[in-house]
Amino acid sequence: MHALLTDRYELAMLGAYLREGIAERRGVFELSVRRLPPNRRFLLVAGLDRVVRYLRDLRFTDTEVDYLRSQPSLGDVMTDAMEGYLREFRFRGDLDAIPEGSLAFEGEPILRVGASLAEAQLLETYLLGVINTETRVASKAARVVLAADGRPVFEFGARRIDPLTAPHAGRAAYIAGCAGTSCEQAGLSFGVPVSGTIAHSYVLAHVDDGEEAAFHRFAESFPKGTTLLIDTFDARRGALRAARAGSAVRAVRIDSGDLLALGHDVRRILDAAGRPDIQIIASDDLDEQRIRALLADGAPYDAFGVGTAITLTPDAPSLGAIYKLVEIDDRRDVRVPVGKRSPGKPSSAGAKQVYRRLDSDGTLVEDTVRLSDEALDPNPDPEAFGLLVPVMRSGKLVRDLPSPSEAVREARERATRSMGSLPPGLRSLEEGVSPPSPVVISQALSALSVRGD
Amino acid sequence: MHALLTDRYELAMLGAYLREGIAERRGVFELSVRRLPPNRRFLLVAGLDRVVRYLRDLRFTDTEVDYLRSQPSLGDVMTDAMEGYLREFRFRGDLDAIPEGSLAFEGEPILRVGASLAEAQLLETYLLGVINTETRVASKAARVVLAADGRPVFEFGARRIDPLTAPHAGRAAYIAGCAGTSCEQAGLSFGVPVSGTIAHSYVLAHVDDGEEAAFHRFAESFPKGTTLLIDTFDARRGALRAARAGSAVRAVRIDSGDLLALGHDVRRILDAAGRPDIQIIASDDLDEQRIRALLADGAPYDAFGVGTAITLTPDAPSLGAIYKLVEIDDRRDVRVPVGKRSPGKPSSAGAKQVYRRLDSDGTLVEDTVRLSDEALDPNPDPEAFGLLVPVMRSGKLVRDLPSPSEAVREARERATRSMGSLPPGLRSLEEGVSPPSPVVISQALSALSVRGD
Numbered sequence: 001m002h003a004l005l006t007d008r009y010e011l012a013m014l015g016a017y018l019r020e021g022i023a024e025r026r027g028v029f030e031l032s033v034r035r036l037p038p039n040r041r042f043l044l045v046a047g048l049d050r051v052v053r054y055l056r057d058l059r060f061t062d063t064e065v066d067y068l069r070s071q072p073s074l075g076d077v078m079t080d081a082m083e084g085y086l087r088e089f090r091f092r093g094d095l096d097a098i099p100e101g102s103l104a105f106e107g108e109p110i111l112r113v114g115a116s117l118a119e120a121q122l123l124e125t126y127l128l129g130v131i132n133t134e135t136r137v138a139s140k141a142a143r144v145v146l147a148a149d150g151r152p153v154f155e156f157g158a159r160r161i162d163p164l165t166a167p168h169a170g171r172a173a174y175i176a177g178c179a180g181t182s183c184e185q186a187g188l189s190f191g192v193p194v195s196g197t198i199a200h201s202y203v204l205a206h207v208d209d210g211e212e213a214a215f216h217r218f219a220e221s222f223p224k225g226t227t228l229l230i231d232t233f234d235a236r237r238g239a240l241r242a243a244r245a246g247s248a249v250r251a252v253r254i255d256s257g258d259l260l261a262l263g264h265d266v267r268r269i270l271d272a273a274g275r276p277d278i279q280i281i282a283s284d285d286l287d288e289q290r291i292r293a294l295l296a297d298g299a300p301y302d303a304f305g306v307g308t309a310i311t312l313t314p315d316a317p318s319l320g321a322i323y324k325l326v327e328i329d330d331r332r333d334v335r336v337p338v339g340k341r342s343p344g345k346p347s348s349a350g351a352k353q354v355y356r357r358l359d360s361d362g363t364l365v366e367d368t369v370r371l372s373d374e375a376l377d378p379n380p381d382p383e384a385f386g387l388l389v390p391v392m393r394s395g396k397l398v399r400d401l402p403s404p405s406e407a408v409r410e411a412r413e414r415a416t417r418s419m420g421s422l423p424p425g426l427r428s429l430e431e432g433v434s435p436p437s438p439v440v441i442s443q444a445l446s447a448l449s450v451r452g453d
Numbered sequence: 454m455h456a457l458l459t460d461r462y463e464l465a466m467l468g469a470y471l472r473e474g475i476a477e478r479r480g481v482f483e484l485s486v487r488r489l490p491p492n493r494r495f496l497l498v499a500g501l502d503r504v505v506r507y508l509r510d511l512r513f514t515d516t517e518v519d520y521l522r523s524q525p526s527l528g529d530v531m532t533d534a535m536e537g538y539l540r541e542f543r544f545r546g547d548l549d550a551i552p553e554g555s556l557a558f559e560g561e562p563i564l565r566v567g568a569s570l571a572e573a574q575l576l577e578t579y580l581l582g583v584i585n586t587e588t589r590v591a592s593k594a595a596r597v598v599l600a601a602d603g604r605p606v607f608e609f610g611a612r613r614i615d616p617l618t619a620p621h622a623g624r625a626a627y628i629a630g631c632a633g634t635s636c637e638q639a640g641l642s643f644g645v646p647v648s649g650t651i652a653h654s655y656v657l658a659h660v661d662d663g664e665e666a667a668f669h670r671f672a673e674s675f676p677k678g679t680t681l682l683i684d685t686f687d688a689r690r691g692a693l694r695a696a697r698a699g700s701a702v703r704a705v706r707i708d709s710g711d712l713l714a715l716g717h718d719v720r721r722i723l724d725a726a727g728r729p730d731i732q733i734i735a736s737d738d739l740d741e742q743r744i745r746a747l748l749a750d751g752a753p754y755d756a757f758g759v760g761t762a763i764t765l766t767p768d769a770p771s772l773g774a775i776y777k778l779v780e781i782d783d784r785r786d787v788r789v790p791v792g793k794r795s796p797g798k799p800s801s802a803g804a805k806q807v808y809r810r811l812d813s814d815g816t817l818v819e820d821t822v823r824l825s826d827e828a829l830d831p832n833p834d835p836e837a838f839g840l841l842v843p844v845m846r847s848g849k850l851v852r853d854l855p856s857p858s859e860a861v862r863e864a865r866e867r868a869t870r871s872m873g874s875l876p877p878g879l880r881s882l883e884e885g886v887s888p889p890s891p892v893v894i895s896q897a898l899s900a901l902s903v904r905g906d
Contacts, residue, residue: 005620005636006611006638008637009635017658025658073647076675076677162615162618163583182461183458184459185458185459187524195526196460198469201466201777202469205480206475207783207789207791217469221465221472224529231793257795258796314771317766324653324654325657325658340657341686344709
């Protein structure tokens with residue numbers, strides 16, 4: 001049911017490759033980000049698990065094939081041979097990838113697909129869509145988590161994005177270090193912790209007896225602990241009412257107004273009411289810079305709820321990953337590196353591997369992008385390790401897939417280590433300064449000559 | 454399978470409402486956009502069809518209910534009563550909505566849900582997610598189509614967004630006037646015309662004999678007509694090769710470089726080669742302003758391919774629609790208007806209807822937002838018509854749902870009329886000037902007093 005989540009031109013090219021008899025030629029495609037988006041000093045990779053399940057399960061249903069046959073604009077290539085090819089389609093290629101939760105930088109292949117030209121081409125749109133989305137969200141969420149400086153960040157931006165993608169966004173945010181998501185399906189699908197408080201509508205619905213009664217009722221419904229939203233009418237008054245709503249109240253949330261002043265006032269009110277134990281959560285269109293500023297000013301927040309900034313990443317809405325053919329077998333089965341030369345958008349030829357070097361403290365020193373062939377030599381830098389690992393070989397998984405929640409757990413642990421390996425310059429959220437890139441291109445890769453046009 | 458595409462707090466509140474015995478109280482929620490996003494002078498509504506199908510089909514599966522029961526943080530409200538409620542859940546409320554393809558402006562309810570508090574609350578996240586996404590895409594696509602000034606615009610931004618949402622984005626773009634989408638599933642699901650050309654990889658894959666051979670082969674595969682991408686190596690050389698690739702070549706696409714200069718050069722090359730019939734399509738991160746500038750400078754493009762700008766709308770990544778309780782029955786079953794007073798984010802109390810007035814040429818003159826009760830009086834402005842129409846009553850569809858493709862066709866036709874009704878100020882793509890808003894608030898609505906806290 002996912003086979004047509006692809007662009008028409010992938011199918012048109014597939015048809016042409018079949019007709020020309022070159023569909024089975026082996027090619028290598030790489031997915032990478034040419035330049036980091038604005039305000040990003042690293043990418044935190046997410047999305048691989050979904051890509052692998054897609055590759056494992058990709059089939060064309062009868063409905064899909066029949067639909068394609070009905071399309072006049074595909075008519076000339078929708079031959080019986082093409083139809084047969086689609087009905088028998090299985091991904092039989094190789095996949096190497098940088099694992100979820102790893103750091104990546106510009107020009108580094110995040111995924112590398114080695115497969116028949118036809119197969120590898122078909123995957124382009126889906127692979128880009130998944131990695132562009134999940135890595136974009138994870139990379140932003142990681143920054144927000146950095147800004148919160150140890151305080152929990154809850155992602156609750158589901159309402160800003162298509163509901164179908166919300167569980168995946170919640171998953172990516174959790175991998176990146178968020179404490180949880182608001183999206184219930186992310187809990188069911190991926191085992192991500194789900195949390196939530198109340199909406200203003202809950203308070204307004206208690207029209208007979210007002211906010212104070214609403215708070216008491218909600219606390220009664222959640223005697224083991226809950227969070228109250230206190231700014232429906234007046235956050236200071238709400239704070240006092242929350243303080244009196246019983247011991248089930250563990251936190252209050254402020255969602256509007258001058259968060260610095262309100263934070264201090266609410267803290268004082270809670271303390272004065274004998275509830276220093278009640279935590280304060282801030283929300284209201286927060287991002288890493290607003291959180292940083294609040295904390296730098298001493299705002300007494302214990303946690304943050306962040307929506308739009310994480311799921312839509314307005315400061316860098318597009319990750320801009322690309323998927324490019326980098327090697328293709330010629331008619332004598334000689335593997336040839338290829339790349340386009342479009343002005344400003346050249347592609348980097350040759351199948352690549354990235355070697356990362358950490359210092360003795362585990363801090364990232366340098367990434368070297370090499371031709372993957374160079375790895376056949378004795379590792380040119382014995383202290384570096386290759387980032388891309390084999391995931392599929394000839395369509396088969398190299399290791400059994402962990403359960404969805406286990407995959408998330410692994411990725412999140414890896415992300416914790418990754419974030420710990422960032423040197424100060426790359427970790428900094430300071431705006432307007434650009435640290436030097438940690439990426440170096442190997443001599444062999446730089447010297448690679450692409451067959452002329 | 455969509456019931457948990459909602460935020461945890463909706464379920465927490467639902468549980469609390471049940472426990473308190475107010476779940477069946479009738480409330481009215483409205484979905485609206487408080488302020489138009491930057492660079493937007495109108496919204497083109499899209500997403501209603503998906504909302505209606507969701508409301509019609511919404512059920513909780515056993516898996517979903519069992520999962521919810523397993524969540525310790527919901528434990529106190531996940532009673533047998535709650536479980537029973539969820540297992541029996543059907544949407545039994547009313548839905549009024551501004552039809553897809555209509556114009557809407559700030560403060561106008563796009564959807565109005567009248568239902569039990571429990572039901573209406575539960576829907577919040579999904580309804581917001583769908584309308585925020587599809588209306589955002591349609592509103593941007595409409596601007597791009599305006600900029601193209603009659604030339605076809607093809608949406609091909611699937612690769613920039615989650616694959617699961619791509620068919621919906623393609624649908625929204627088509628409703629807004631795009632000629633088609635690249636997303637194949639949008640064709641199957643919604644009958645949207647799908648189109649595509651070739652990627653650079655197709656040219657690169659012809660490593661044995663190069664671009665010229667690649668063009669000939671592709672044209673042979675699509676003898677009834679095709680488009681060639683000519684900038685893999687050099688767009689001018691590519692143009693000449695395309696001109697010689699036979700009569701099947703109907704268009705060329707340029708995806709990089711100085712699009713103004715290249716457009717002119719490629720036009721000259723094609724004409725000189727005796728192929729004035731070959732059209733030129735521009736792509737490369739285009740948006741309405743770049744298209745406007747190209748056309749203002751006389752660039753000879755016949756059509757445009759637009760990706761990121763339409764699907765991710767980077768100039769206004771978030772639509773920011775909200776879903777607010779505006780009326781609730783009190784304990785004596787008296788309907789009470791309610792609204793929050795959060796600083797900077799007040800909600801507008803009272804169930805509303807929007808009356809639109811067009812002049813004799815069919816141009817939009819003014820929208821008046823009134824209390825929906827005002828409609829019970831003789832229409833206060835006989836020349837105006839109400840925008841929100843009844844869609845569901847007591848959970849039943851007011852009219853049979855058209856097929857997905859028929860719904861798209863209707864919405865697209867309505868969008869054409871809507872765009873034709875825009876006065877010059879609202880239609881203009883000029884940056885930096887803000888035309889006066891066409892929205893007026895009725896006296897009765899302005900004077901509405903909200904019950905104090």
